[in-house]
Amino acid sequence: MNHAPVRSRPPLDDRRLQLLGQLEKKTLWLSHWMIHNANHIRPKPEPLKVGGHQASCASMATLMTALYFHELRPEDRVAVKPHASPLFHAIQYLLGHQDRDRLERFRAFGGAQSYPSRTKDADDVDFSTGSVGLGAAQTIFASLVQDYLVEHGWMQGRPPGRMIALVGDAELDEGNVYEALLEGWKNHLRNCWWIIDYNRQSLDAIVRDNLFTRFDELFRAFGWEVVTIKYGHALRAAFAEPGGERLREWIDACPNQLYSALTFQGGAAWRKRLLDDIGDQGPVSALLEARSDDELARLMTNLGGHDLPALLEAFATAPTDRPVVFIAYTIKGYGTPLAGHKDNHGGIMTVDQMAAFKTDHRIADGREFEPFEGLAEDVARDLPAFLESVPFARTFPRRFAAPRLAVPDTLPFQPAETLSTQEGFGKLMAELGKAREDFAGRIVTTSPDVASSTGLSGWINRVGLFSRMPQEDTFKAEKVPSLQKWGLTPEGRHVELGIAEMNLFLMLSAAGLSHSLFGERLLPVGTLYDPFVMRGLDALNYACYQDARFVLAGTPSGVTLAPEGGAHQSIGTPLIGMAQDGLASFEPAWVDELAAILAWSFDYMQRDGSDPAPEHDWLRDETGGSVYLRLSTRQLEQPTRTLDKALRDQIVAGGYWLRPPSPSTSVVLAYQGAVAPNVMQAALRLAERRADVGVLAVTSADRLDAGWRAAQRTRRRDRDAEDRARPSHVERLLAAVPRDALLVTILDGHPATLSWLGGVRGHRVQALGVEHFGQSGTIPDLHRAYGLDAAAIVEAVEEGLRRPGFAEV
Known part of the structure; x- marks a missing residue:
């Protein structure tokens, strides 16, 4: 079944292009002024640099203008490159979803956050970003969760959205990115776009030459469509002139460091170098001499990522039935005095540079945050109506609320004289696989290739493995006896991942936000070996920072996993459970305790702050959160008792x-x-x-x-x-x-x-x-x-x- 979204785009005429170009200028100005105000104007109690990333915003101004003001629909979800946060806030401000006070307090207490945050920002952030690489990978798992909901028939009447990541090229150094790409390939990923801001600069260095060819090969190997947006329309036109083909060849061969340095030095430096390298006193020289230094500088920086028509054309013609990566060539600091300099990552314009920038943008003193300041009268007149018609902005906020599902006070399980908590967890999950209650049908499990050794076999035998593409259990078909009956079907309810704990936590994060992202509640449960919680700590923290809701079972744990040795035994995980915000951790000894805790957990995951504060303790239980269960393989003699409400409350x-x-x-x-x-x-x-x-x-x-x-x-x-x-x-x-x-x-x-x-x-x-x-x-x-x-x-x-x-x- 093809669930690719059907999209109608606004007609792209000259007037619309003109207005989009003016919005690009406004987002660039507002993002830069926001940072300048925080560092040079707003009173500070200490002399520390507040920071911000003006150059990183500048490289994405055109890209984000094309997306937010033309291409996106309300059902689309975007993970914004962390350092483009000011640009995101500026766009939301122009759309009426962010207020001036928060812009003026950028990076201050209560103001717009340094990096986009679902829980700390007020302007409808889809995915938090900040720890680089995680926001990009999150879009893969959000797309897989959306497919899960579609295949289970829970998104009737709602079009699936694209999960879009705006990615810095240096973010692709993160190893978790490639773990996630492989998982996307295995799970038939679709409805996912990555847009790489290929500005060829990182925090400390210039990106290696020809890295784009590695990106191209890697993404194609993982089944992605690769769209390279290298040249803008002005450069394309120049290439068609006499001598233009030699200019193209020179650009294609130019080392990244040299291109960046010439960009910073300006038109005269471009002219000298080009004449020295390819000047021929003929067509090439004529092509160069026909342009002033300023015109030549604009031509040589007319890369695809800064050309609205090129971007909009690429977005409009991209395929819809598979994931797409756009490699958009850009210049870090584009349109500013910082453009191209290798030190510009954390650089901020000086007061004098900002004064000149302000004059260029025709901004009057005291009107720096006015939305339409500096624009021509007819543009300022037409933009309010234009912004109201932007498809992406028609629904705000774009967060859903899903009904809360009733959960019993405790869960049934088959008692035994001796059990471990890991075995008890497996029995509880197996019983939930048979349950008919509404909440049980929304449980989805996932594990990094250790489902059978963490107690989930009984559950999976009842509910099956999930895949959009059905696959028969060959051992069953061949009548080979096996305890595992694991066929892959669209109706399955366990998502089996490869051995990558980062992917586990990103999957739990995406599934644990389904009620907000897609309006359908899931109750995700993930299992892994307890010591390997630490292999995915960054992604676990990321999931909790987004307020994703899930149950995590770390099992087996401790030196009590005696024969396995130190590599599989855990020491510090109880402290992690205590220290991690948004995660309530438990370590029960008995299975009846676990049954009460797990039942409470399925309810706790659904709380949203509307519950009255409990009277029996001082915990913030009305707000809810995720739960971590530290379980053991040690078999204990089980107590013969019935837990009353008072004792269950104490256990919890x-x-x-x-x-x-x-x-x-x-x-x-x-x-x-x-x-x-x-x-x-x-x-x-x-x-x-x-x-x-x-x-x-x-x-x-x-x-x-x-x-x-x-x-x-x-x-x-x-x-x-x-x-x-x-x-x-x-x-x-x-x-x-x-x-x-x-x-x-x-x-x-x-x-x-x-x-x-x-x-x-x-x-x-x-x-x-x-x-x-x-x-x-x-x-x-x-x-x-x-x-x-x-x-x-x-x-x-x-x-x-x-x-x-x-x-x-």
């Missing part, structure tokens, strides 16, 4: 008492995750020595810590508030523990994860955990070696109680 809030303290309690063992049996054994041994021991089951150090810190902030902010007397969940848990008791914290991860518990009420702490890379062995061997077994816990208690101020047991 971060912890509960397995063995409550008493006024005579001298020791509390606070544990998280799969070390639970070790802690229970230690508690029994200590009880034999007549120690009164409390046992605190921590399901989420992250949630306990976040609630405590939120309560502290509120108390500092308003000391007279009624809420001042209301403790956080962890404060309530520890309130019954005598002040002179010892806390011993234990987890299969970095000990700092729980060591802060002593700061809640001033208890002394002995923190046990893992600080060094693991190795292969048995679980008893490794728990003994790293101080996690019952003997080590008892020893830590005895050592702590020997300190001054503690009575001997």
Whole structure:
């Protein structure tokens, strides 16, 4: 089925081209003045450079004018090159979607952001950018998610949009770009455009010569249509003159550094070099002599990326049934005194240069931010109506809201006497594969080639693998026995990725924004080996920064994955879960805890700030977010109990008492995750020595810590508030523990994860955990070696109680 969008473009006559050209000038001016104002005019409390990227904006002014004011439709989504942020804000300002105050506060608190941000900007950013390469790759996965929605019949009556990336050529040095391109090829990518700003300059250097040929070959290898936009109409016309073909040959052979240097030096330098290299006292010399120095400089910089007719023609004739990359030749700093200089990346025009630039643009003092200042009277008269007719601007904002799906308080699973949390997760997902509730039908899973080893096999056997192009399970067709029945169909609900964790998080990010981007809610669940969370941290942070919503299961984890050795064992991931904004992390020990947490997670993912603040804790649960589950392969004997609402609430809030303290309690063992049996054994041994021991089951150090810190902030902010007397969940848990008791914290991860518990009420702490890379062995061997077994816990208690101020047991 062909779901390529059908598009009608406004007629492109001379008047429209003229107005587009004037808008190009206005976006260039506003973007540059915004940066100048931030650095030279707006009061600053310190002498630091505010920054901005005037040259990077200039190279894209024509490209973005052609897109936003002519080519784009409301259903299209764009990832804007990070350093073109001021240009984006200027365009949105002209379209009425950004206000002057935020432009004046560019890069200041509450103002337009330095790089486009979905969550911090007010002007309808589609995809956040900033960490280069990620915005571009995100468009591939957004396109795949759009296809998923189309194939499942959830976008009836709505045309699919193009997912468009405006990419700096130096961004293509990022390795994640090529991982994403390969995934796009495997998943039959379409409705995706990348427009490369090929200005041949990076932050520190000039891009290598003939890099465009590598781009051409790479993209074609991945199935993309390659459209090169190298020359503008003036250069094309010059090539048709006598001597023009030799001029073309010289340009094609010119090294990037030389072209940039001559651009900066201007017309006289162009003339001297061209006459020296190809002047012939005949047609070539005549071609050059027919132009003044200024005219020659304009001709030699008339590249395709700065020529509106060339760009609009390329966009209009591009194919619609496959991905397209446009290699648009541009000049960094085009139209400014910074053009071509190799130091211009972070350069900013001087006050004198800006004064001359201001005169060129006919801007009066005090009217620098006026939308139509400096334009001819007839242009200023016609532009408001023109802007109102721009197709892209007809719908604003272009964000959707999807209905919230009801989720039960806990999820069913087949109990067993012993289970690991990884096995329990698999059972829970398999049951969801059979479920008929609306929310279950919106669950989509993804994994970087480790679905079977992270517990998803049962789920996939029920729901199948997703692909636009059906593919039969050959083993099944050939009657070869296999536990995996994994045919590829458009109805499948698991997206199997290659072994690239960056792609996993980008896929989760795209699927986790489907409710906003496409108006259809998905509940994405991703799995990976827990230590390899760190392989995709940049993309995980990027997904959370965009406020994407998903569940991430990191499994297996810790040195408890004993035989696998240090390469597959994780240490610092609990701290990552605590530190990552927008991500609530959990590490349950028991499967019934996991069932309650997972049910809560599917609801938490859907929250948007409209829920009332919960009364039982200080967490910002009304706003929702994503969830990280750190799971283990260690089989534990499962408790025989039924969780009531009060206990489920405590599990979700971060912890509960397995063995409550008493006024005579001298020791509390606070544990998280799969070390639970070790802690229970230690508690029994200590009880034999007549120690009164409390046992605190921590399901989420992250949630306990976040609630405590939120309560502290509120108390500092308003000391007279009624809420001042209301403790956080962890404060309530520890309130019954005598002040002179010892806390011993234990987890299969970095000990700092729980060591802060002593700061809640001033208890002394002995923190046990893992600080060094693991190795292969048995679980008893490794728990003994790293101080996690019952003997080590008892020893830590005895050592702590020997300190001054503690009575001997």
